[in-house]
Amino acid sequence: MADSGSLQGKDATWWVRHAHPMKTLFRILLGIAWFTDGILKFTSGFVNSFLASVQASQANAPSWLSGWFSFWATQASSNATLIVYTVGVLEITLGLALLLGFARKIAYIGGVVLGLLIWAVPEGFGGPYQSGAGGTDIGTGIIYAIAFLGLILINATYGPSRYSLDYYIERKFPRWAKVAEFGGSAPRAPAGPASTPS
Numbered sequence: 743m744a745d746s747g748s749l750q751g752k753d754a755t756w757w758v759r760h761a762h763p764m765k766t767l768f769r770i771l772l773g774i775a776w777f778t779d780g781i782l783k784f785t786s787g788f789v790n791s792f793l794a795s796v797q798a799s800q801a802n803a804p805s806w807l808s809g810w811f812s813f814w815a816t817q818a819s820s821n822a823t824l825i826v827y828t829v830g831v832l833e834i835t836l837g838l839a840l841l842l843g844f845a846r847k848i849a850y851i852g853g854v855v856l857g858l859l860i861w862a863v864p865e866g867f868g869g870p871y872q873s874g875a876g877g878t879d880i881g882t883g884i885i886y887a888i889a890f891l892g893l894i895l896i897n898a899t900y901g902p903s904r905y906s907l908d909y910y911i912e913r914k915f916p917r918w919a920k921v922a923e924f925g926g927s928a929p930r931a932p933a934g935p936a937s938t939p940s
Contacts, residue, residue: 765896766905769840772889776853777837783830792826792864793818799866807867814863832856843906845921850894857887898924 757764782788796818800811818825836856839849861867861883868881901923902909908922 761900762904765893765900766843766903768896769843769846769893769903769906772853772886772893773837773840775837776833776840776886780830780833780835780837783826783833789823789826792822795864796866799864803866810862811866829856829860843903843908846893846897846903846906846908847924848921850890850897850924853890853893854887857883857885857890859883861887894924901925 793815796811796814800808800815803811832852833856836849836853839845840853861881865881865883868879868884897903902912902919902925906922908918911918912922
């Protein structure tokens with residue numbers, strides 16, 4: 743974990759001096775995107791096009807992926823509403839966790855898994871194996887997964903985020919760091935009058 747004193751020196755770049763608020767801004771922007779995406783699962787009519795999306799991926803997939811898409815096409819034909827709304831709830835929950843900075847370790851790992859699942863099913867692994875225009879897009883799910891890996895790296899490098907709910911929970915309950923941090927934990931709140939974080 744980087745020493746915060748060395749990061750704040752006069753020779754540090756603007757980006758280094760403002761790393762803590764910038765990493766929080768990145769997390770919040772990603773949270774807004776996931777929260778919005780989750781809400782749209784309930785309002786956009788995506789549930790009606792989910793089966794068609796999976797079938798299109800199945801039709802364009804190479805033969806070695808046909809079993810994967812056949813499985814999901816079968817699930818989508820009988821459980822499309824359940825699948826789409828479950829993913830919507832997961833996306834809303836993930837978005838709120840990012841916005842609040844709550845259980846970030848679990849949220850970041852969950853975001854990687856969910857991003858890869860979205861990439862692997864309705865996005866059909868992005869379709870780089872397709873001919874024509876479909877073969878020029880790797881899909882958004884993989885990019886979301888990489889963004890979450892970036893958040894994991896940032897958290898492991900810079901440690902606890904002062905601008906998160908986790909920070910304040912950890913100050914009272916240090917063991918919370920096991921579900922919140924990849925790096926160190928937040929400093930313990932001193933006994934007596936409340937202090938403000940640096």
